[in-house]
Amino acid sequence: MPDQTTPQNLLFLLSDEHNRKIAGCYGHPFVQTPNLDRLAAGGTKFTSAYCNSPICVPSRASLATGRHVHDIGYWDNAIPYAGTPRSWHEVLRDQGADVVSIGKLHFRGGDDYGFTEELIPLHVVDGKGDLKGLFRKELPAKVGTSDMATGAGKGSSTYSEYDTRIAGVACDWLRRRAAADAATPFVLFVSFVMPHFPLVAPEAYYNLYEKYGLEALSQGLDAPADNHPTLNRMRGYFDYDKYFNDERKAIALRAYFGMVTRLDALIGEVLEALETSGFGDNTAVLYTSDHGDNLGSRGLWGKSVMYEDSVGVPMILSGPGVPQGATVDTPVSLLDVAPTAVAATGVEASAEAYPGRSLFDLAQGADPGRAVLSQYHASGSDTGQFMLRKGRWKYIAYVGTVPQLFDLVADPDERRDLAKDPAHAAILAEMDGALRAVCDPEEVNRRAFADQQAVIDANGGRAQIDATVDIPFTPAPA
Known part of the structure; x- marks a missing residue:
């Protein structure tokens, strides 16, 4: 733990759609991420980190509140976070810390999210999102x-x-903060958009990967399509893959890798500003992403499913009291950010009973048998999806149809679904029981559909929504 007798700060760096395989510190053989690699070498890398919903708006609502999606009801990209329940930002602000956001939030916009400053934010389109x-x-x-x-x-x-x-805004803020010599603890939340599609990288960064062919680029991203009924339906709806031949896929992967390296360079600029501003010794640094990206594996692009490429995220913690060069396999999730921010700043927030746990504790080996939950109730899926990770096992429940079970130690690429194997029936039942100890999937599924129908009705019904323009991704603010 950081020394709580001295005011601490947190620099929280978030990206969008970063598949954790695509980083040097996570074992990629040639992707260049020198700044993230140094951050991991000086801190603790979590190898089993997850978002709590593999799609932007619910993931970020869960991150902001420190609560499960089924507890807060922000189910999809058309039900954006509106400030309740209160965020950990608000908890810290109320206790006297400065909490500053810079960049993408993807909330409704126009509400109080608990920040002392909200700089160049990106929110959902028209406060409604993807209806x-x-x-x-x-x-x-x-x-x-x-x-x-x-x-x-x-x-x-x-x-x-x-x-x-x-x-640039983040670096300027750190320099101004240093000049002001303020003693108030702060959380600086710097939220980037890359490597979220469109898959376009600045030329210098794309060119770093131009010499690599598809075989090298797609290693670890080449699992065959499964035959699960829900995923088959989603693959037909999100039919991106039918437009990719080998040449286009190679171009897309070079662009994605280039965006990751460009993101890493920008993170390096912010980390350098942190050091030169004099905050390096009393500031924890946390890097993660809101979800991953399938990158063509199993014929899928984007996110929205429970495979590791989509639901897994990188997570690195560095700073005072954090073990250096350490790797932790204990499952963690974005729910753990809220208690981590509270611990990093040292403020009193004992009234908040977050379901997550501080990453400072988890980095020291706490709670190795814990389970983490992710869920999906959004575009393309005709049923609720629930993923529970505990130990070596990963269980995925689909309400009304067959589950999946993977042994991520023996099968890290999730090529062998063990759910129908009689030898694993006891494990399957145990994991299902662990899921139901957290929530009732059938009840949650019913509630999600009911809430979504209410939003449809409030926006004029299906015919009126069908007449609106599609939103492939939220545009950056001018």
Whole structure:
């Protein structure tokens, strides 16, 4: 734990859609992430970290509140966080800490989220987000899915330009804070957008990977398509893969890798500003992402499923009291960020009974038998999906259809579903019981669909929503 007799700060770095395999410190053989690698070498790397919903808006609502999605009811990209229940940002602000956000939030916008400053934010479109994603039983026609393949490559994008601004604002804030010589503890939440699609990388960063062919680029991302009924349906709806041939897939992966390296460079600028501003000795640094990206594995792109590429995230903690060069296999999730922020700043927040646990404790070996939960109730899925990770086992329940079970020690790439294997029936039942100790999947599934129907009705019904423009991704602010 940090020394709580001295005011502590937290620099919280968040990216969007970072598959944790695509980083040097997580074992990738050639992706260049020198700043994240140094952060991991000087701190603790969590190898079994997860988002709590593999899609942007619910994941970020869960992150903000420190609560499970089924507890807060922000189910999908059309039900954005609106400030209740109160965020850990608000808890810390109320206790006298400064909590500053810079960059993407993906909340409703216009509400009090507990920040003392909210700089260049990105929120959902018109405070409503992706209303068409509410239609889960009878899927709408999805347009523009060819764009992910045809638009991939090298060049400038509004997201890379926005991330450059985010890093600049963060560096300026740290320099101003140092000049002000303020003693108040702070959390600086720097939230980037890359490597979220569109898959366009600045030319210099794309060119770092131009010499690699598809075989090298796709290693670890080449699992065959499964035959699960829910996932088959989703693969048909999110039909990005049918527009990729080998050449386009190689281009897309080079662009994604290039964006990761560009993101790493921007993170390096912020970390350097932290050191030169004099905050290095009393500031913890946490890096993670809101979810991953399938990157073509199993014929899937984007997120929205419970495979490791989608639901897994990188997570690195560094700073005072954190073991250096350590690796922790204990499952963790974004729910653990709230108690970590409280611990890092040393403020009194004992009234908050967060279900997560401080990463400072987990880095020291606490609670190795814990389980973490992720769930999905959003676009493309005709049923609720629930993922429970505990020890070596990963269990995925789909309400109304067959589950999946993976042994991530023996099968880290999730190629062998053990759910139908009689030899694993006891493990399957044990994992299902552990899930039901956290929530009732059937009840949660019913509640999610009911809430989504209420939002459909409040926005004029299906016909009116169908007439609106599709939102492939939220545009960066001007």
